[in-house]
Amino acid sequence: MSGLEAVIGLEIHVQLATRTKMFCGCELSFGDHANVHTCPICLAHPGTLPVTNERAVIYGLRIAAALGCEVAPRSIFHRKNYFYPDSPKAYQISQYDFPLAGPGELGGIRVHRAHLEEDAAKLIHVGESGRIHGSGASLVDFNRGGTPLVEIVTEPDLRSAAEAREWAQLLRATLRQLDVSNVNMEEGSLRVDANVSVRPEGSGELGTKSELKNMNSFRFLERGIEAELERQRELIAAGEEVQQETLHFDPSDGSLTPLRSKEYSHDYRYFPEPDLVPMVPTEEMLEEARRDLPEPPAARRERYVSELGVSEGAAATLAFEPAYGEYFERAMGAPGGGSAAATAIWVTGELVGSLRQADAEEEPLASKATPEAVRALAGLVEEKKISNGAGKQVLAALVAEGGDPAAIVERDGLGQISGSGELEAIVDRAIEAEPEAADEVRKGNPKAIGRIVGAVMKESKGRADGDGVQKLILERLGQG
Amino acid sequence: MIEKGQVVHVARLARLELSEQELERMARELSGILEHVDKLSELDLEGVEPTLHVVALQNVLRPDEPHASLPPEKALESAPDPAEGAFRVPSPQA
Numbered sequence: 001m002s003g004l005e006a007v008i009g010l011e012i013h014v015q016l017a018t019r020t021k022m023f024c025g026c027e028l029s030f031g032d033h034a035n036v037h038t039c040p041i042c043l044a045h046p047g048t049l050p051v052t053n054e055r056a057v058i059y060g061l062r063i064a065a066a067l068g069c070e071v072a073p074r075s076i077f078h079r080k081n082y083f084y085p086d087s088p089k090a091y092q093i094s095q096y097d098f099p100l101a102g103p104g105e106l107g108g109i110r111v112h113r114a115h116l117e118e119d120a121a122k123l124i125h126v127g128e129s130g131r132i133h134g135s136g137a138s139l140v141d142f143n144r145g146g147t148p149l150v151e152i153v154t155e156p157d158l159r160s161a162a163e164a165r166e167w168a169q170l171l172r173a174t175l176r177q178l179d180v181s182n183v184n185m186e187e188g189s190l191r192v193d194a195n196v197s198v199r200p201e202g203s204g205e206l207g208t209k210s211e212l213k214n215m216n217s218f219r220f221l222e223r224g225i226e227a228e229l230e231r232q233r234e235l236i237a238a239g240e241e242v243q244q245e246t247l248h249f250d251p252s253d254g255s256l257t258p259l260r261s262k263e264y265s266h267d268y269r270y271f272p273e274p275d276l277v278p279m280v281p282t283e284e285m286l287e288e289a290r291r292d293l294p295e296p297p298a299a300r301r302e303r304y305v306s307e308l309g310v311s312e313g314a315a316a317t318l319a320f321e322p323a324y325g326e327y328f329e330r331a332m333g334a335p336g337g338g339s340a341a342a343t344a345i346w347v348t349g350e351l352v353g354s355l356r357q358a359d360a361e362e363e364p365l366a367s368k369a370t371p372e373a374v375r376a377l378a379g380l381v382e383e384k385k386i387s388n389g390a391g392k393q394v395l396a397a398l399v400a401e402g403g404d405p406a407a408i409v410e411r412d413g414l415g416q417i418s419g420s421g422e423l424e425a426i427v428d429r430a431i432e433a434e435p436e437a438a439d440e441v442r443k444g445n446p447k448a449i450g451r452i453v454g455a456v457m458k459e460s461k462g463r464a465d466g467d468g469v470q471k472l473i474l475e476r477l478g479q480g
Numbered sequence: 481m482i483e484k485g486q487v488v489h490v491a492r493l494a495r496l497e498l499s500e501q502e503l504e505r506m507a508r509e510l511s512g513i514l515e516h517v518d519k520l521s522e523l524d525l526e527g528v529e530p531t532l533h534v535v536a537l538q539n540v541l542r543p544d545e546p547h548a549s550l551p552p553e554k555a556l557e558s559a560p561d562p563a564e565g566a567f568r569v570p571s572p573q574a
Contacts, residue, residue, distance in 0.1 A: 018544050019544050019545070019546055020544050020545065020546050020547075024547070025542070025545060025546050025547030026546070026547070026549045027546045027549070033552070033565055034552070034564065034565040034566045035552045035555050035556065035565055035566060035567070036549065036552050037549045038549055038550055038552075038555045039547065039549050039550055040550070043550075043555060051540065051541070051542045052540065052541050052542065053541070053542060053544050054541035054542060054543060054544060055543075055544035056544070057541065074538075076532055081493075083495055084572055085567075085569045085572055123572075124566070125571060136570075136571055137568055137569065137570060137571050138568070138569050138570075138571045138572065139563060139564060139566035139567070139568055139569075140566055140567040140568075140569060141565075141566050142555070142567075267489075267493055269493070272532040272533065274533070276540070277533055277535060277537040277538050277539070277540050278532065278533065278538045278539075279538065279539055279541075280538045280539055282539070
């Protein structure tokens, strides 16, 4: 059934990399022994009072600024009431109708809100299967309980699983350069839940949604949403209805299992937290939050495309991978060489490829190929002083030994041959070597030219300019 | 007017087990309380901000500096069933 479009919204929890918890001075940790970072406040002993961590508020404001969110002049903490062993108070301190920040936008997707809250404790389910279902007992570790979180909620603006994954990656790149979180999905410092529904294409209404949890990598996020969209489309094709439910993604087999519905779990009876007073961000706090705010990746990508003429794909790589972005900026700071568009392609294509091939996850700026050299190389190819294929050989030499591209071209005899008698001789030999292909081309089938071009490239060791070779072959075969 | 069904619902949310008699009494008493509070709606509250807090304070914040946490054995002292350095509880999903 094709006429159903996907409607996806994301809810992202970001653990803030403060030193201490949201409402007490216990240190944050990852991987320590259980219950070594607890105190009467985060264990909810009677008579204790929470006090808000100023740094967490600043980090929240910093995230809000990066997402272009309006900061609320006054925001309020609420109690979200529920009984579960991960919450010793039987409520989570969160924000409700007066969140820290309101509407914003990132990469064309609207952000509904961003608010502060505290993380729950970690439950380790023990028992026969070790999985959530069928466990006999649970162990509670309160180290994580009270960790500061920012929850970011998008509008349901995403239209495919791949788009949701890409946007989540953009969000992570944006958050990572703010230095407010480790944003590591495997470790749980970035957690992405998806609200998924389908509706007839063009409909303005929202279908019944399900909520997907536990997708702890970008790949699983995409696969989980994909599987859920498929399931909903099948249900509707079979004339059934989608139920509102929470589904748990199992990365081992890609299956989605409904979590046993916690009855009335959505009846949280929010009310204002009487132990905490309102937050009114001051000018000083806002200034500190915005200090040294880096150019957001989405803006950087946009600038590269619209101002420098860089292709969309290359711009995205440069904008979302800071190390390559920095490399590109340095290259463009060099006194001369290729255009931005050409340089970007060499950096994001051949350079990324060869550094990754070199096994070591090498930092581009630590590579022997300097930004200045790669830009000069892009210039040589652009000015047709060397062919694209020769350019690749020069780049390999730069990565292996460094140096100056023009000198490498000279040394290895990689200068372009074109229009000269030398090239004509090579072309003629190639036509002789491929008589069947030549006949095809003579009969007007231009596709057959590939084999002749291949032969030319092989003999010239990639030094011939591809376009020029094609033209010359057609001329020689009377098709020019 | 609070119906008995609503009492059952909120009692369940609060994990309270009420007898049939208690349910009826609660429905009656809760209705009375709401009726009493409802007197407020006789006032003209046009343009009056909801009172979220009675203290006129804002931005009570603390610096991000660690304090000493409890030794784990102290933290677990009053746990009824500690195990492996953690609070062991009946599985919430069982």
